Amino acid sequence: MIEVIGLNKEFDLSKKQMAEAGVTTKKLKVLDNVNFHCQPGRIFSLLGPNGAGKTTTLRIIATILSPTSGAVKVCGMDTTKNGAKTRAKIGFLTGTTGLYERLTPDEVIRYYARLNGIEKPELEKRKDRLYTLLDMHDFAKKRIGKLSTGMKQKVSIVRTMIHDPEVVVFDEPTAGLDVITAKNIIELIRDCRESNKTVIFSSHIMSEVDMLCDDLAIIHKGKIMFNDTMDNFRKNMQTDTLTEEFIRVVNES
Numbered sequence: 001m002i003e004v005i006g007l008n009k010e011f012d013l014s015k016k017q018m019a020e021a022g023v024t025t026k027k028l029k030v031l032d033n034v035n036f037h038c039q040p041g042r043i044f045s046l047l048g049p050n051g052a053g054k055t056t057t058l059r060i061i062a063t064i065l066s067p068t069s070g071a072v073k074v075c076g077m078d079t080t081k082n083g084a085k086t087r088a089k090i091g092f093l094t095g096t097t098g099l100y101e102r103l104t105p106d107e108v109i110r111y112y113a114r115l116n117g118i119e120k121p122e123l124e125k126r127k128d129r130l131y132t133l134l135d136m137h138d139f140a141k142k143r144i145g146k147l148s149t150g151m152k153q154k155v156s157i158v159r160t161m162i163h164d165p166e167v168v169v170f171d172e173p174t175a176g177l178d179v180i181t182a183k184n185i186i187e188l189i190r191d192c193r194e195s196n197k198t199v200i201f202s203s204h205i206m207s208e209v210d211m212l213c214d215d216l217a218i219i220h221k222g223k224i225m226f227n228d229t230m231d232n233f234r235k236n237m238q239t240d241t242l243t244e245e246f247i248r249v250v251n252e253s
Contacts, residue, residue, distance in 0.1 A: 001198055002038035002061060002167060007031050007070035009056055009222075030056050032222040034070070040166075041196040043189065043212050045203065045230075048219035049250060054202045055094075057219070058171045061200070062092040074167055088116070091165035093156055093173050101145030105136065105155045108144065109162055116163035123162070130158045133191065134184045150181035157188060168192050170201035174208065186212065206242045218249050225253040 009031040018026065031053050038044040048054045059065040061072050063083045072079045079086045100108060106127075113123040131137050134154045139147060144155060153173070160168070170189065174182040189212055192199045203209055209216070209230075216233050218226040226233065226249055237245045 001040060001073075001075055002044075002200060003071075003073040004034055004036050004057070004061070005071045005073070007034040007057065007060065007072065008068045009053075009060065009065070010068045030222050031060075031067075034219065034222070034224055036217045036224065036227050038167075038198050038200050038215070040198045041193060042199070042214040043193050044198075044200045044215045044217070045209050045213040046200060046217050046219060047202065047209065047246060052219045053222040054219060055171055058092075058169050058200070058202065062090055062169050063087055064092070088163070089166045091160040091163070091168045092171075093160040093169065094171040099144050099152055099155060099159075101143065103144055104142060105140045105144065105147075105158070108155060109158050112159050113162050118163060126162055126164065127158070130161055130188075133188055134158065150177050153177055153181060154184065157185065161188070165197070167198045168200075170199070172202055172204070174203065174205065182208075206246065210242055218246065220250050220253045223253070225249050 008029070011028045011030060013021065013023070013026050013028050018024065021028070034053070034057060036044070046054050046057060056065065060067050061074065061079070063079050063086055066080055074086045075089045077086050077089075103111075109127055110123065113127075118126070131140060134157060136151075136154050136158070139151055144152060147155070157173070173185050173189075177185070186208060189199060189201065193214075201212070213230040216226065216228065216230050217224055233245070239245045239248055
């Protein structure tokens, strides 16, 4: 369960940043009273154009950033007051996560499993399941520096999921990946829903949203423009495609 309540976020700007942005204020407001809930066993999609506030919102949920005001609760815990306990409940994946290139996938996963106190028998069980789901067994012992972008993303996914988090945050998880790797990741997201996890993800690929999404929020210029079920979004469409309807909602805002 994720509860986002009256979330606001401002960043301090340097003089150079103010000049580049063409503004006179030292504060840049990127989130403005953002509210939504994500339920277990459902996939919640957060959509918006570049710069809308999606990644900032997801990073606050994952405790990477702190809100200026408002609150985020994960599994009933306030993320600013219970950061360490919250992080133990969360798996966070982006398309730009770094990996130790001199290590193998097995070594990286074993390291993160130990950080989370996972004993070897349980580690092997979870690892085998995730490796099979993502088709990773063939390169599990190769150095990460020699792997393709798609293979590295799979390693990042297993690292994200190895502690069996209750809440999973996916920020553009298939960006720049080949079709087969993207399909593996989509299957994993579905598996998270079937395991009754709380899933929130952002994507610019509307076909993925169409396949996966149960609930949808559209954010633009830091404000929520739509927040309802995907079924209701489809029922109330005023255009012919999901992409056109998304653009309409953003433009009308």
